[in-house]
Amino acid sequence: MIYLDLFLAFFIPNIIGYGGGPAIIPLIENEVVGRYGWLTSQQFAEALALGNTLPSPIATKMAGYIGHEVAGVGGALVATLATVAPSLILMLVALGTLYRYRDSIKVKSMSQWVRPVIMVLMGYLTWSFLDEGVSNAGWMHTAIVGVVACVMLVWLRLHPVWAVVAGLVYGGLLLG
Amino acid sequence: MSSTLTTQRHLFTAFLRIGLLGFGGGPSMIPLVHAEAVMRHQWMSDDEFSDVLAIGNTLPGPIATKMAGTIGYRVGGVMGCINAVVAVIVPCIVAMMVLLGLFTRYRDQHWIQGMSEGVIPVVMVMMGQLTWDFFQKSRSVLGWVATLVMGAVAGGLIYGLDIHPGLVIGAVLAAALLRPEKRRKRRAEVRS
Numbered sequence: 567m568i569y570l571d572l573f574l575a576f577f578i579p580n581i582i583g584y585g586g587g588p589a590i591i592p593l594i595e596n597e598v599v600g601r602y603g604w605l606t607s608q609q610f611a612e613a614l615a616l617g618n619t620l621p622s623p624i625a626t627k628m629a630g631y632i633g634h635e636v637a638g639v640g641g642a643l644v645a646t647l648a649t650v651a652p653s654l655i656l657m658l659v660a661l662g663t664l665y666r667y668r669d670s671i672k673v674k675s676m677s678q679w680v681r682p683v684i685m686v687l688m689g690y691l692t693w694s695f696l697d698e699g700v701s702n703a704g705w706m707h708t709a710i711v712g713v714v715a716c717v718m719l720v721w722l723r724l725h726p727v728w729a730v731v732a733g734l735v736y737g738g739l740l741l742g
Numbered sequence: 743m744s745s746t747l748t749t750q751r752h753l754f755t756a757f758l759r760i761g762l763l764g765f766g767g768g769p770s771m772i773p774l775v776h777a778e779a780v781m782r783h784q785w786m787s788d789d790e791f792s793d794v795l796a797i798g799n800t801l802p803g804p805i806a807t808k809m810a811g812t813i814g815y816r817v818g819g820v821m822g823c824i825n826a827v828v829a830v831i832v833p834c835i836v837a838m839m840v841l842l843g844l845f846t847r848y849r850d851q852h853w854i855q856g857m858s859e860g861v862i863p864v865v866m867v868m869m870g871q872l873t874w875d876f877f878q879k880s881r882s883v884l885g886w887v888a889t890l891v892m893g894a895v896a897g898g899l900i901y902g903l904d905i906h907p908g909l910v911i912g913a914v915l916a917a918a919l920l921r922p923e924k925r926r927k928r929r930a931e932v933r934s
Contacts, residue, residue: 580803582911586769587804588872596907608858615861616841618868622761622834623771625804630835631842646835650827653803654811658823661812664797673800675918681880682892683911688873689893690901695866703859711863719867725765729864737860742853 568637569644575602576629576648584677585684587625590649592687594628604636607698619727625649703741711736749818750825752783757810757829764806764830771806771830775813785817806830 579593591614599610617627626649633645657664667673699708714736715729756778764771772795779785786794798808807827814826848854880889896914899905 578908582802582908582915584802584911584915585876587806589876590804591869591872593907608862611862611865612845612858613838613842614868615865616845617838620834620837620841621764622831623764623804623806626807626831627835627838630831631838634839642835642839646831649804650807650811650831653801654808654823654827657798657801657808657812658815661797664800665793668793668796668800671923672919672921675921676915677800678880678883679892679914679918680911681876682884682889683896683907683914685873685876685880685889686893686897686900687907688869688876690897692866692869692873695862695869699859699862699866702862707860708863708866711860712867715864715867719871726868727765729867730861733861733864734857735860737856737858738853740856741859742851742856 569640571602572633572636572641572644573648576633576645577652580625580649581652582680583625583684584680587623589680589684590625591628592684592691594625594632595691596687598632605632607694608702611695611698615730615733619730703737707736707741746818750821753814753818753822753826754829756783757814757826758833760806760810761830761834769805772809775806775809779813785813 575597576594579590579597583590583593595607595610598604599607605613613628613631614624617624617631620627626646629645629649630642634642637644696708696712699712703711711733714732718724718729718732719726760771760774760778763774776791780788780791794809794812795805798805798812801808807830810826810830811823815823818825845854845858849858877889884892896910899910900907
């Protein structure tokens with residue numbers, strides 16, 4: 567049952583992904599690329615790159631796009647609903663209770679203790695993109711684009727859209 | 743009736759603007775939500791806004807949709823909730839499908855193939871940046887020793903023993919909930 571798989575693939579990352587949208591990315595990659603094999607690592611990276619050039623939350627864009635790829639409009643609806651609905655419903659239903667416990671050390675520890683785990687998942691994903699880049703374009707092109715992107719994003723603090731455009735132009739001209 | 747329709751229209755346009763201007767994902771949209779909900783439409787006070795934000799941050803999942811849904815619900819009931827969430831996410835999901843659809847259609851062109859290879863190292867750098875971000879945030883709260891030890895253990899479980907990351911995070915969340923609250927009250931009683 568494809569809709570159930572889609573629901574679970576997006577429900578689980580979003581219900582454990584403390585730390586906002588970006589924290590969910592490695593968890594979704596784990597389901598979509600690793601577990602179900604709906605997308606290749608390359609396709610996932612492309613979606614992530616283009617997703618980062620568009621406004622609005624990254625988690626819902628990934629869900630809508632991947633859901634649509636896997637099972638059409640219905641798939642997009644199911645994946646987006648699994649991303650948005652559970653935590654929103656929890657928030658609406660338990661607003662009062664949550665308000666009382668918002669300063670509780672337990673609640674704070676939840677998001678703080680999850681961070682190192684997310685960090686490792688993100689680090690591993692970084693490594694797998696490096697691996698992907700080197701095996702596709704060779705280490706020299708990967709290093710050139712990587713260093714330029716690093717300068718643009720970290721040093722010049724430019725918006726990701728410019729780094730993505732630079733990567734697309736470089737690839738279109740020199741790697742085609 | 744017309745006033746509720748006006749309210750729904752205001753909700754839709756407000757969150758449409760937030761969605762279309764929110765470059766940089768969820769967290770970068772919070773000031774935009776504040777500008778619309780508190781400053782422009784006065785749907786809630788500053789204090790109520792920071793309460794909703796604080797509670798949203800204690801829950802998992804994207805922050806922007808939780809804010810949109812909660813504010814939409816307060817202003818316009820269930821319809822308002824759905825309305826605000828749709829306005830904030832749907833236009834960009836459609837844009838994403840169209841863009842990637844075009845990209846996939848011309849995949850056999852050499853230069854499109856080159857573009858998709860050229861973008862991978864950029865994504866790698868963005869992911870590396872996020873990794874560093876999470877390390878910094880974690881280090882400032884837990885210290886770098888605890889961060890690296892927890893990271894190493896989690897990495898060993900997930901990549902060494904092939905345990906699903908959901909189980910590892912679930913265990914961490916359970917441990918956080920079982921953590922004893924500090925007993926400040928008793929000390930206060932003793933002092934008085």
